[in-house]
Amino acid sequence: MAEPLDDATMARAVELAAYGLGTTSPNPVVGCVILDASGAPAGEGFHARRGGPHAEVVALRAAGVRARGGTAYVTLEPCDHTGSTGPCTEALLAAGIARVVYAVADPNPVAAGGADRLRGHGVEVEQGLLAEEAERVNAAWLTSVRLGRTHVTWKFAATLDGRSAAADGTSKWITSPEAREDVHRLRARADAIIAGIGTILADDPLLTARPPETGARREPPLRVVVDTGARTPATARVLDGSAPTLLAIAATTETTLDAGLLRLPYRPDGLDLHALLRELRGRGVVSAILEGGPTLAGAFLREGLIDRVVGYVAPALLGSGRAALGQAGVSTITGIHSLVYEEVSLIGPDLRLIARPAPKEK
Template sequence: MRRAIALAARGLGGTSPNPVVGCVILDPSGEVAGVGFHAYAGGPHAEVVALREAGGRARGGTAYVTLEPCNHTGRTGPCSAALLEAGVARVVVAVSDPNPKAAGGAAVLRRHGVVVDEGVLAAEAEEVNAAWLTYVRAGRPYVTWKFAATVDGRSAAEDGTSQWITSPEARADVHRLRAESDAVVAGIGTVLADDPRLTVRLTAGVPAPPRAAPVLRVVVDSGARTPAAARVLDGEAPTLVAVAEDAAVPAHLSPHAVRLPRVPGGIDLHALLAELHDRQVVSVLIEGGPALAGAFLREGLVDRVVGYLAPALLGAGAAALGPAGVSTITEIHRLEFAEVTPVGPDLKLVLRPKSPVFPNPVSSKSSGPQSPKES
C-alpha cells in the first residue's frame, strides 16, 4: 500500500478535478505483477493501468488501491468491473470513496465474491489525496498558504524590497507547489507592489504535470484596481479577478472579473472558494500577501501552511502574516509540523491545523460535487 500511495503522488497536479490514485497488483504467489497511477483527468484509472501491466497474472491475485475502486461510468468505465473481469480475488483499499456518485465499488466486489479489506494505511492515503478529499467533503478547494520569510518572520524590508529573501532552490520548489495547484491566489496589494506573473516556471528537467488547463491566476481585488499593464493580465495563463459586487469595473478587467459579496475588509472568501469550486478548482495556493493570508486564516480556510525560512534577520519590515483574528494567546492558531526539510540553504516547513474541520460536509444523501471521481 505504501508503494501504491507513492504512485498516487505522481499524479499530483495532473488529475483535477479527479483524485490521485495508485494501484499495485500482486499475482497469486505475492509477486508484484503490475503497478499504475491515474495521471490525468479522462485518462485510464490506476487500476486499469496496473491490470494492463499484470495481464493474466492478475487472476487470483490481490489489488492494493489507495481509493475505493469506482463504481461509476464517466469518460472511462468503472474500476470495479475491470477488477472483476480480470479475476482478482482480493482487493485492499486504503480510503473509501466519499463521493456518492462514484462510491459503491467495494460493495459490488463483495457481492461477486471478492474479498475486500478497507482502511489499510488510511491516514497516509488521505494525506496524499487531501486536496480532493477536502474538495468533496467540504465543498470547497483545499487551501495552502505559502510564505517566504527570514527566521524572524519578515517577508520584506522596511523599504518594501523583498526579492530575494530565499534561495533559488526554494523558489524552484515554490514553482513545483504551483504546478501541483489548480489556482494561485494573490491580493491586490501584492499585484500593485510586485507585479507578479503568478505562472508556473519549472526548472529544466522537471516535467510539468499533464493538466488539462494552465494553473488559474486569481487576484483578490475588491476595488477593481488591477492595472491594465499588470503581468497577471498578460494572457500567458487564465486570470480571474475577484471584485466586490458594487465595484466599478474598468473595461480591461471586464473579461476577467467575477463579482462577489463585499464583507468588512474586502471580498467574502467563502464566496470566492465557492466560485472556484464551481469552476472545478480542487486546490488553491495563497501566494500573497500578508493581509490576504491573515484573512483566510481568520475565516478558518487554511488547510496547510508551507513556509520557506531563510537563515537571515531583518529586525524590521513587513511581517509574513497580517492580522489573523488573534487578540490574546488563548486564541492562537495552533498547528503541527508535518515536514521539516532543508531546501538549499533555507528550511522548508509544512504545517497543518491541529484539528482540521470540513465545514458543510457533503452528505451521503446529496448529489455531491459536480465532478465525481474520474468523471
C-alpha cells in the same frame, strides 16, 4: 489484519498516487499495486491525467493474466460508475481479482459503492490500510468533495525572525534560487494561484509556474486576484495573457477592465472568501496556492480556510519590516492557530516547513 507485506505494498500505491498531482484535477490522484496469487508483484499504475485510464485499469493491464486470484491495493475505494471511463469494479471483477485492499472510502456519492459491489461478487475487501498517508496525498480532492470548496495551501517566504520584507518594503530576494525553484514546482501542481491586490500593486508578479513541470497538465494554473475595488492596472503582468486570470471583485464594483471577473458578496472585512472558494470549486479548481501578502493570508486564516502551510525560512534576520502574516483573529493565546508539522527539510540554504492545522479536540 494487515501484514507487513500489505503495509509496504500500500505504501508503494501511495507513492504512485503522488505522480498524478497536477495532472488529474478535478479528479483524484490514485495509485494501485497488484500482487498475484502467490503474493509476488504483478503490476502497478496510477491515474496520470484527467480523462485517462484509472489506476486500477493501468495496474491490471500491466499484470495481465497474473491478476487472477491476486490482490489489488488501491489508495481510494474503486469507483462503481461510468464517467469518461468505465467502472473500476467491473475491471477488477473481469480480471479475477480475489482481494481488494483500499485505504480511503470514496466520499463522492456518484462514484461510491465500489466496495459493496465487489463484496457482492465474492471479492474479499478491506478498508483503512495507511488511510492517513493516502488522505494526505489526496488532501486537495478530498477537501473539495467533502467541503465543497477549493483546498488552499498558504505559501510564504520569510527570514528567521518572520519578516517577509524589509522596513522599506523591499523583499527581493529573501530566499534562495533553490527555494524559488521549489515554489514553481508547488505552483505547477496547483489548479490556481491566489494573490491580493496589495501584492499586485507592490510587486507586479506574473503568478505563473516557470518552468512548467513535465507531464500531462493541460493548462497553466489559473491566476486569481482578490481585488475588491478592481484596482488591478490594465498593464499588470497578471493580465498578460500567458495564463488565464480571474479578478475577484465586489458585486457592486464597476470596472472597465478587460479581464475575467468574479463578482462576490462584500462584507465589512472584505470579500466573502468562502464564496470565492465555492465559486472556484464550481469552475473545477480543486487546489490553490495562496501567495497574497500578510493581510490576505490573515483573512484566510481567520476564516479557517487554510488547509496547508508551506513556509520557506531563510537563515537571515531583518529585525524590522513586514511580517509574513497579518491579523489572524487571535487576541489571546487560547485562540492560537495550532499546526502539526508534516515535513521539515532543507531546500538549498533555506528551511522548508510543511504543516497542517492540528485536529480540533472533540
